[in-house]
Amino acid sequence: MSQQTMRLRVNPIACSGHGSCAELLPEVITLDEWGYPLLAGDGAVPVGLAREARRVVTDCPALALALTADPASSAHAADSEGIQKKHRGPVEPGLAR
Amino acid sequence: MSVQAPDRPLPGRPDHRRAAPAGESGLPRLLPPTASMATAEPRQLTNFAEHVRRHGLPRFRGAALIAQAGAAGLTGRGGAAFPTARKLAAVAAGGRPAVMVGNAAEGEPASSKDAALLWFAPHLVLDGLQIAAEAVGARQVYLYLPAHRDQAGPDLAGHLTDALASRAAAGTDRAAVDLVEAPPRFLAGEETAVVAAINGRAARPGNHGRRVFERGVAGRPTLVQNVETLAHLAVIARHGAGWFRGVGTSDEPGSALCTVRDPDGDVRVVETAIGTPLDRLVWLGDDVQAVLAGGYHGGWLATDIARQLSLSNADLRPAGSMLGAGVLVALPAAYCGLAESAHVARFLALESAGQCGPCFNGLPAIATALAAVARPRPARAELANLRRWAGLVTGRGGCHHPDGTIRFVATALEVFAGELAEHDRGRCTATKRDRFLPVPAAAGPAAAATETGWR
C-alpha cells in the first residue's frame, strides 16, 4: 500500500458541495465556481499527504469521497456504494479537448 | 385496442418508397418487408402464429445463444454499443436468480426506432426477452415502455398486451412479462435509471459503482437491453452468427435501425447495414447545411464531411460524432444551426436529473450562453464562458448526460462557426423562424424528483 499511488475519487451524486474537503487538502482539491470539488492530477495524492487524504474521506459530511490504492480499480474501497467511473467516451472535439 | 387507419400513418413509420438501400442482401431483418408495412394490420402484427410462420422458432438457447451472440459481435443498440455477449455472460455468472429488462424508454426525442420496432415486430422483441432471460437464468422479466400520452402516437402498451396474449395462448413462454411505464424524460432510459424506476423509485441515474449486472432490480443481477438488441438476439438465435455478420462491417457487424429526419421534415425509420454511406440514408443535397448523428448526445457534422462518411462508429467517432441510437437529422440551410442547438441545449439542461452540482449548475449556464450566442449580435464573453464551462462539466456528473451535452454543443460551435461569425456581425443567415429539431416541452428537474426524500 505504501508503494502504490493513492487516488481520491468523488461520488458526484452524493456530493452536496459542502466544501470542507478543499479546505483540508487544497493541494489536491479545489472548488469550482459552483462549490463542487475539482481533483488535481486525476485525484492522485502526493506521497506525504496520505493522512490528510484519509481525513478528508472520513470528514466529508456526505461520504462522497473515497480513496483507492490502485488507479485502475473500480473504486469499491472505502464506500460500499461506489464511486463514478471516469467517463470513457469518444474524444470531445474542440471545446473540451 | 387502437386500430391505425391505413391513411393515418404511424409516427416515424418505415417509408416503403425510400427504404433502406435496395439490393442489400438479407435486409430488412427486424422490420417486416417494406411493402407490407403500409397495409399491416395491428392484429396481424400481434399474432404469434403469424410470427412463427414467418420467422420459425429460435434454435440457439442458453449458453449456445451467448456463444452465438459473441461470435456475431452483437453490440447494444441503445447507444452505448456495449458487447451484448459480455453483458449476458456477466449477468449469467451472478449465481443468483436474475432479472431481465427490455428497455424501450427511448428518451431521445429525435428517435422513434424502438417504437416502430415494437409496433411492427413485437414478437421479435418478446422472443429476445424470453431467450435472453433464459440464458441468464432470469425468471422475472420486465418491459419498460413509454406511456401512451399522445393520441396520434401508437398505443404500445396495448399492442404489446395483445401480442403477449397471443403468446400466452401458444404457451411457449417461460417467464411472464410485466409492462412498466417509463416516464417521458430524456434520462429515463439510462440503465441505472431504468432499474431505479422498476424498483419503485424516481427514474434518475444512480451510482455506477453498484453495477446493475451485480445488483439491480430487487438487488438481483439485472440484464438491461435495448429492445432492438433483443430483436437482433432473436434473429441470431434462429440464423446464427455467420448470417448476422453477412451485412455490416467486420468491426461493427449487422444491421441497425435508424430514425432519419429529412430536410423536408419527413421522419423515417430505416433498417440498414452498419457501414452504409450516410448519403444513401439521408438527403444530403446542397440545401442541407449540417447533419446531426447520434441524437442529442451525438455530434453535428458538416455536410461535405458527412457525404464522405458511413453509418458506423469507425467513421463517425473520429469526426466527433457517433452512431448512438441511430438518429440522423439533416438540417436545412434555411434554419439557424445555432438557434436549433440552443433550443436543444436548453431542453438538455432542463432534463438534468438535478443530482450532481456540475450538471445542474453547468448545463443551464451553458444553455443560456448558447442562447445568447444564437442571437444575431456579438457575444464574445458568452463564447469564452462556454469554453470554460464545457471543460468544467465534462466527466464530473454521475452519468453521461453532461458529457453528451458538451459533445453536442461543442460540435455545434465547430460546425456552425460560419453562422457564429455572421452573428458576430449582427446578421443571421436563417430565413425560417420556427424550429426544426423536435424538442418536447420539458418540465424541469422538479418532475424527475417524484420522490420526496429529505436532502
Place this chain on the structure above:
Amino acid sequence: MGITSSTALWYASRATGVVALVLLTVVVLLGILVNRRGRLPGLPRFATTSLHRSMSLLAVAFIAVHVATAIADPYVTIGIAAAIIPFTSAYEPLWLGLGAISFDVIIALIVTSLARARIGRRTWRAVHWLAYACWPVALAHSLGSSTDLRSGWLLTLTICCTAAVGAAACWRIVSSMAARREAERPARALSIGPAADGPPADRRSGDRALTGAGAR
C-alpha cells in the same frame, strides 16, 4: 448537615446531567449546521464537522460520568443494566428508562459514525435520523428524573435549549424544502426565460411526425 459521599455522588450526577444536556443541544445544533452546509463565523468549513464530532464525544464522556455516579450512589437503586436496558431500574423506571433509550441511541450514533465508511452512506444516514428523536427523549428524561430543571436559572437554561433546538429543527425542515428547489434553480431560470423563438414543440416524439404531415 455534612456532605456525605452519597450526596456528593448525587450532586455529581445531576451536574453532569445538566452539562450533558447542554452539550447534546450544542451537538444537535452543530449537526443541523453541518447538514445545511453552514459555517461558524471566523472558522473554516471543516471546523463545523470537527466540532460536531468532538462535542458529541465530550457529551458521551459527561453522560458516562452522569450514569456512573448515579449507579454508584447508594441512596438510589440503579443497576448497571438499567443504564442501557430501558425501564428496568428500580428507581423511577419510566424517567430513567427514557434516559437509557437516549443513551442507547447516542451509542448507536457514535458507533455508526465511527464505522461510517464500512456501513455505507445510506445505513449511516438512516441511523443518524434517530438523533432528532434522541434529544427530546433526553430532555424528557432530564425533566422527569429530578426537579432541578423545573425552577430557577436551570429552567431558563432548559427553555433556551429547547427553543434553540426547536428553531434549528424548523430551519432545517424549511431549508431542506428550499434546497430541493435549489438544484432546480438554475434550470428554473431557463424555464421562465424566453424559450427561443418559434412555437413550442409540445409533444414527445416531435411535432411534425405526429401530425403525419411528412408521411405520404
